[in-house]
Amino acid sequence: MSRAGAHLRYFARTSLRGLRASPVTAAVGISTIGIALVLVGAFSLLLTNMEGLLDRFGDDLRVTAYLESGLPVAERAALARRVATIEGVLEVDVVSEDEALARFREGVGRASGLLAELEENPLPASLEITLAERRRTPEGMRVVVESLDGLPGVSDLAYGQEWVEGYARAVALVRGIGAGVGLVLALATLAIVANTIRLAVYARRDELEILSLVGASRPFAATPFLVEGALQGAVGGALAVVILYGLFRLILPEIEAGLSMLLGFAEPRFLTPGGVLRLIGAGAGLGLAGSAAAVFQGLRA
């Protein structure tokens, strides 16, 4: 076996022995990282769900182009095709006068009796234009609206400018708060983890001393501690995922009724598989960074 192979075996064996030799310390490290990541994870769950909600609001962001009355059906279709080629337009639906009236009646509900007397349909036909996701900002919308303005056959444009601005602000706010809180949580977690691992390293300073005495380089002496830290972190991350899922399942039935009343279409989402992996990876990274900070400090002493 090569020298590198011998070293690898040594690292694997020493790391596992370290974890087995001090199960309490290992458990403390794992639960510290686990709890910290439950906080981070809960926050990111909240964030994903809020963003999901905003996305669904975003799907409703539309520009309505009212058509001149008496435009032949064939021309409406041609216009729709033309609008569909405008950059930033995702989808174009043609809404005829009759459809518009039907929708209006449906929307007004019981009060529709008032409309029954109308002899003539006062509502114009329109194109309902759904924007591509990247255009769902005030500026994005303006670009699209400018291309629509003055198109032959289009009489008027309606687009909830304030709506869009509110939406964009909400998204920016959620993302901003998310980044800020995420950063604070990550730093706090790192500090706590580094401290926990520092204690573990301190408890084993005799081992570091002897390794240094027999001529182990710093990286060599540190590697088993780093591997241990990363392993503990990954296990802590997995633990956090399990706890979060439990909480999610537990809390969901409690708030689902309220949510659907409030939002109608809200369907809370758990972390994606990618999100789960990221959380476990974050745990491993935290464990690694924490033990690196602790070990290199310990080796210097």
Added chain:
Amino acid sequence: MSAAPSPGESARRDALVQMYHVSKSYLPGTFALRDVTLEVAKGEFVFLTGPSGAGKTTLLKLLFAAEKPSEGQIILRGRNIARLRDSAIPGLRRRIGVVFQDFKLLANRTVEENVAVTLEVLGRPPREVRRRVFALLKQVGLQHRRHHFPLSLSGGEQQRVALARALAGEPELLLADEPTGNLDPELTLEIMDLIAHASVRGTTVIVATHDLPTVDRYGKRTLHLEAGRIKEDRAAVGVRP
């Protein structure tokens, strides 16, 4: 009496350790070692004696780069280690074995694992590590205890394990700081015999000790330190100074 080597002496025997005007002060204005000049030849066995605080431990620490000298040069195998970069220290220590009064064994590792550390750091393959550890433990008479933990062994046995660990990498220099300080006379003899045996096999040995009867019994070259200076360099019995 001067400890400085005469030119003839260096030519006669290859020097492993040379110190030139070495001083060490931990605190400004005080000296743990002061203007020490000495030479130890390859394969030589040297006792380092002197009252408490004379600087014995300090001298050994300078040799395995646990401390850096404040002044002077230290040449080991022709290489100046007085201003060694930190990254070069591990390489130096792999050629040096060190034994302490308090053994410094890892309590949560078996005898075998304690000895194996040296070889693992050297990156020796597992099979060779096992074979060599067994041979070393046999040498110190502890092969039957290889799966025991250090604290279940007597002090003498623990020091034998520490000695096996120190010798595992076949070091050219063995440093022992009061290796028998915690042991009764009978065990002292046992450990000193093992150290003397390593010397016979070619390892250069420096032993710091308070134990004058032992020093007299072996009749080896003795450097006597007082207040950080070499007060006497007594040649081994039967060797003309």
